[in-house]
Amino acid sequence: xxxxxxxxxxxxxxxxxxxxxxxxxxxxxxxxxxxxxxxxxxxxxxxxxxxxxxxxxxxxxxxxxxxxxxxxxxxxxxxxxxxxxxxxxxxxxxxxxxxxxxxxxxxxxxxxxxxxxxxxxxxxxxxxxxxxxxxxxxxxxxxxxxxxxxxxxxxxxxxxxxxxxxxxxxxxxxxxxxxxxxxxxxxxxxxxxxxxxxxxxxxxx
Numbered sequence: 001x002x003x004x005x006x007x008x009x010x011x012x013x014x015x016x017x018x019x020x021x022x023x024x025x026x027x028x029x030x031x032x033x034x035x036x037x038x039x040x041x042x043x044x045x046x047x048x049x050x051x052x053x054x055x056x057x058x059x060x061x062x063x064x065x066x067x068x069x070x071x072x073x074x075x076x077x078x079x080x081x082x083x084x085x086x087x088x089x090x091x092x093x094x095x096x097x098x099x100x101x102x103x104x105x106x107x108x109x110x111x112x113x114x115x116x117x118x119x120x121x122x123x124x125x126x127x128x129x130x131x132x133x134x135x136x137x138x139x140x141x142x143x144x145x146x147x148x149x150x151x152x153x154x155x156x157x158x159x160x161x162x163x164x165x166x167x168x169x170x171x172x173x174x175x176x177x178x179x180x181x182x183x184x185x186x187x188x189x190x191x192x193x194x195x196x197x198x199x200x201x202x203x204x205x
Contacts, residue, residue, distance in 0.1 A: 001200065002026045004033045004061060006053040006071035011156040012185075019180045019189050025196075033067075035060045041073070046087055046125035047137050049073035054127040054135070069129040070192060074185060076158045078106065078120040078146055080113050089158070103150055103161045110146055118145040122162065122171075124184035128192050136195055140187035144171070155179065 003025055005016055013029050020027055039056030043049040053071035061067055075089030085092035085106075093102050110118060122142045129135050150160035152172025159172035164182075167174055171183070180186040 001066045001068065002028055002033075003068045003070055004028055004030055004035075004057055006030050006039070006057040006069065008038075012072075015176075015180065015183075015185065016189060018176060019186050020193065023193065030057050030060075033057075033061060041087075043073075043087070046073040046075060046123055047127070047139065049087060050125040050127040051135065051137060054129045058129045058133075066131055068131065068196060070126060070189075072124050072126040072185060072188065074122065074124040076120060076122055076162070078110070078118075080110060080117050080119075081106075099157050099160075100150070103158060106146065106158075107149060107161060115145065118147075118163075120144060120146050120162065122158075122184040124188040126185075126188040126192050128195060130199060136192070138188050138191045138195075140184045140191065142171070142182060142184040142187075 005013060005027060007013055007029060008031050017027050035057055039053045041049045041052060043052055050071050050073040053073065054069050057071065058069045061069065073087065075086055077083045077086055093105060121144065123139065125137060125139045127135065127137045144162050144164045147161050147163040147170055152160050152170045154174065154176060155172030160170055162171045164171055164174065167178070171179055
């Protein structure tokens with residue numbers, strides 16, 4: 001049994017493998033499974049988009065017996081910007097725009113906004129499709145606020161501007177171990193892992 005994760009993002013895949021490092025099940029990317037292309041993300045929520053990605057890989061994989069398919073849709077919600085960039089986080093300012101530019105733009109849009117109103121959260125919806133086609137979706141968040149500039153080299157995406165008050169640093173400054181323990185993706189993946197263990201006892205021992 002393998003987990004095919006519906007991503008081509010090497011940073012995300014590395015993070016996922018770190019989180020599941022104590023498990024015996026193999027985790028491969030959709031590219032490793034020979035699946036090209038991408039699902040259309042036309043959903044109106046993180047949950048809908050995660051399911052679209054998982055269904056795309058499940059169908060392209062030919063519903064191969066024994067393979068589990070997992071996909072996530074993640075993003076940043078900033079309260080002072082009415083939840084932006086939200087489900088458009090990856091496509092904010094255009095898909096090919098660097099995150100350095102995206103981060104700088106978001107910080108600029110929050111000029112003059114005090115700390116107490118810079119609240120934000122990372123959201124992760126994660127979809128699981130079992131070999132028999134059964135579907136499950138979970139949702140987790142990581143709360144914080146937007147900083148005043150980039151800091152840290154450990155993360156990717158919006159991590160350098162996402163400040164964690166309880167740690168006094170951004171999610172790109174905390175260690176990978178801490179981030180994986182508290183992150184939206186880490187919590188969602190552990191919830192999915194628990195579902196897999198309950199469905200297939202012993203497979204991840």
